[in-house]
Amino acid sequence: AQSVTQLDSQVPVFEEAPVELRCNYSSSVSVYLFWYVQYPNQGLQLLLKYLSGSTLVKGINGFEAEFNKSQTSFHLRKPSVHISDTAEYFCAVSTANFGNEKLTFGTGTRLTIIP
Amino acid sequence: NAGVMQNPRHLVRRRGQEARLRCSPMKGHSHVYWYRQLPEEGLKFMVYLQKENIIDESGMPKERFSAEFPKEGPSILRIQQVVRGDSAAYFCASSGVEGYEQYFGPGTRLTVT
Numbered sequence: 447a448q449s450v451t452q453l454d455s456q457v458p459v460f461e462e463a464p465v466e467l468r469c470n471y472s473s474s475v476s477v478y479l480f481w482y483v484q485y486p487n488q489g490l491q492l493l494l495k496y497l498s499g500s501t502l503v504k505g506i507n508g509f510e511a512e513f514n515k516s517q518t519s520f521h522l523r524k525p526s527v528h529i530s531d532t533a534e535y536f537c538a539v540s541t542a543n544f545g546n547e548k549l550t551f552g553t554g555t556r557l558t559i560i561p
Numbered sequence: 562n563a564g565v566m567q568n569p570r571h572l573v574r575r576r577g578q579e580a581r582l583r584c585s586p587m588k589g590h591s592h593v594y595w596y597r598q599l600p601e602e603g604l605k606f607m608v609y610l611q612k613e614n615i616i617d618e619s620g621m622p623k624e625r626f627s628a629e630f631p632k633e634g635p636s637i638l639r640i641q642q643v644v645r646g647d648s649a650a651y652f653c654a655s656s657g658v659e660g661y662e663q664y665f666g667p668g669t670r671l672t673v674t
Contacts, residue, residue, distance in 0.1 A: 478661050489565075489652060489665040490604070497661060536603055540661060546617050547661045548594060549654075551603040 448473040448539045452552035459527050460560045467522040467555045469511075469537030476542040479520040480549065481511055484534045493535075496520065497542075507531070532559045563588065565655050565666035566635075573672045580640040580647070582669045586655030593636040594663060595628060598650040610636060643673045 449472045459465045471477065478497050482490040494505025501513040511522045520537060534556050538549040566585040574580050586593050591612055596604040609617040610630035621628065625643075630636040640647055650670050654663035 482665075487670075489667040490654075491665070492662065495662065542661075546609060547656065547663070548606045548609050548617060548620075549596075549604070549663065550606065551596075553603045 448477060448541065448550045450537050450539055450550055450552035452537055452555050454555050455553065456556045456558065458558045458560055461529060462526050464525050465523065465527050465531075465557065467535050467537075467557065469520045469522065469552060471518050471520065471537075471539045473518075473539060473541070477539045478542050478547070479511075479513060480538040480540075481505065481509070481520075481522050482536045482538060482551075483507075484536065484554075486533075490536065493522070527557075527559050529559050529561060531557060533557060565653060565664050567651075567653050567666035567669050569669060570667060571670050571672070573674060574643045575674055576644060577642050580643050580671055582638040582640075582651050582653075582671070584636040584638070584653030584655075584666060586636070586653075587664055590655035590657050590664075592656045592658075593630050594654045594656070595636075595638050596652045596654065598652060598668075600649070604652060607638070640671075643671070645673050647671060648673045 451470045480495045481493040484490050494503050496503045496513045504510045534554045536554045537552040540547040593610045595607040598604045606620040608628045625641045627639045650668045652668045653666045656663045
């Protein structure tokens with residue numbers, strides 16, 4: 447079984463400042479890793495994913511994440527945030543096995559951008 | 562270019578009634594996943610279906626909940642005799658054969674009064 451930990455439930459950041467949202471996972475098998483964003487009263491939108499290859503992954507809206515296998519982490523970063531980045535961010539994992547890619551989610555981090 | 566569609570977007574039921582939630586996957590997708598999001602929590606996996614088959618229902622409550630994905634038509638999540646604790650947002654996601662990239666619908670927000 448897999449688990450995902452997002453230690454920070456809320457992160458306030460000033461506009462144009464950098465931000466890092468932390469994600470750690472636990473799994474006994476190889477995993478795929480994802481970050482999703484959820485705007486109020488909407489569904490989830492995929493920001494980026496790590497399947498294999500380069501450990502630095504770039505996604506939409508200027509976000510990037512780095513897969514660190516030794517630390518079992520997949521932290522999300524953005525060098526300069528904008529008001530429109532205010533949302534809930536979820537880290538998720540699935541097993542890297544073809545046949546059942548159900549996602550296990552963290553509890554989410556609420557990012558609030560301060561003007 | 563339709564994405565994943567869910568209806569209704571909002572559903573109000575009184576305790577003891579039945580709730581039916583519908584999900585139409587993206588065009589060309591044959592895999593459907595249902596997740597539940599309780600207030601202030603992350604999403605929890607409920608069930609994974611392919612056409613006419615339930616692949617994994619390990620996240621479904623043992624009673625009152627059922628899901629189907631018929632050969633024709635949308636996937637249905639059915640909750641019988643709803644209770645207040647069923648109030649949540651229910652999200653459907655679909656994927657292609659590869660499976661690893663899931664696209665989410667806007668969700669159905671169920672309120673049980």
